[in-house]
Amino acid sequence: MTTPSPDCVTAQTTVDSVEAAEALASAVIDRGLAACVQVSEIRSFYRWKGEVHDDPEWLLTFKTSAEAAAGTLRDHISQHHPYDEPEYIVQPIINGSEDYLQWIRESVHHQ
Amino acid sequence: MTTPSPDCVTAQTTVDSVEAAEALASAVIDRGLAACVQVSEIRSFYRWKGEVHDDPEWLLTFKTSAEAAAGTLRDHISQHHPYDEPEYIVQPIINGSEDYLQWIRESVHHQ
Amino acid sequence: MTTPSPDCVTAQTTVDSVEAAEALASAVIDRGLAACVQVSEIRSFYRWKGEVHDDPEWLLTFKTSAEAAAGTLRDHISQHHPYDEPEYIVQPIINGSEDYLQWIRESVHHQ
Numbered sequence: 001m002t003t004p005s006p007d008c009v010t011a012q013t014t015v016d017s018v019e020a021a022e023a024l025a026s027a028v029i030d031r032g033l034a035a036c037v038q039v040s041e042i043r044s045f046y047r048w049k050g051e052v053h054d055d056p057e058w059l060l061t062f063k064t065s066a067e068a069a070a071g072t073l074r075d076h077i078s079q080h081h082p083y084d085e086p087e088y089i090v091q092p093i094i095n096g097s098e099d100y101l102q103w104i105r106e107s108v109h110h111q
Numbered sequence: 112m113t114t115p116s117p118d119c120v121t122a123q124t125t126v127d128s129v130e131a132a133e134a135l136a137s138a139v140i141d142r143g144l145a146a147c148v149q150v151s152e153i154r155s156f157y158r159w160k161g162e163v164h165d166d167p168e169w170l171l172t173f174k175t176s177a178e179a180a181a182g183t184l185r186d187h188i189s190q191h192h193p194y195d196e197p198e199y200i201v202q203p204i205i206n207g208s209e210d211y212l213q214w215i216r217e218s219v220h221h222q
Numbered sequence: 223m224t225t226p227s228p229d230c231v232t233a234q235t236t237v238d239s240v241e242a243a244e245a246l247a248s249a250v251i252d253r254g255l256a257a258c259v260q261v262s263e264i265r266s267f268y269r270w271k272g273e274v275h276d277d278p279e280w281l282l283t284f285k286t287s288a289e290a291a292a293g294t295l296r297d298h299i300s301q302h303h304p305y306d307e308p309e310y311i312v313q314p315i316i317n318g319s320e321d322y323l324q325w326i327r328e329s330v331h332h333q
Binding site (some may be wrong): 119121136137139140141145146147148150151152167172174200203204205206207208210211212216 | 231236257262263264265266267269274276279281286291297299300303307308309310311312313314
């Protein structure tokens, strides 16, 4: 069931409304840029103009291919994200259920 | 306090009810397949039979050894998960508190 | 927009009250030990004195530099965390938005 798989990754971004989370997650799935998107509520602490801010946000975690994360998914987020400077990070999947990883590969379109 | 530790990892799966999350998390701890399981509520967006779905799920994040993640924990999830094709991914821990990493190693049984 | 970036990481710890989460997150941002801290509610399952426990906790995920994660941030958590043996793990960021990664680097002080 398990195969080392450097070609699948998780990617993450955040938005400031549940509507933006729903829209971005649905569009990413609809366009085949990730196999699934997991959305959860968080509180984000960060410094802005010298002050520590504490804002509600929605975290989107994409399960996708390394190729899409460095290409089509990244570009879509860059073009459609409501923020000017959105968070966007990519972390490696080093192992997993082969069936699940294969589902990720087959769900993601790279063009 | 910090030691590079490629032998500890996080693993993740999802279920569709809080009861299933409680049962799976408790069984995994009870059998020594992970040191701890963190459960959180998410919304999962994915494509199924041509439609974009948006379903509530519970995310389980296991802190365990790389060996268990590729063996006993993987097998337990494969045999006891309520889904036919569950998510199961493994991501590396590259550093951390040595005491905490040692607690993970000592908490996990590999047979 | 994307640059492989082994010098940025995520780090995680947990606390047992929202007040402790707020205090720790704010102090970490105020001292420039991370660029942002994402706080979410979880349930933690773990074994303690032979019993399986299921406790509410708050997960803090720091976006920071590999250097701070192995130094100033780790030390701050070691000194200021309410637990004797807190969780503290570090996971790699292998790619991301160059602007966002640069913001992490510029937000984190290493002395």
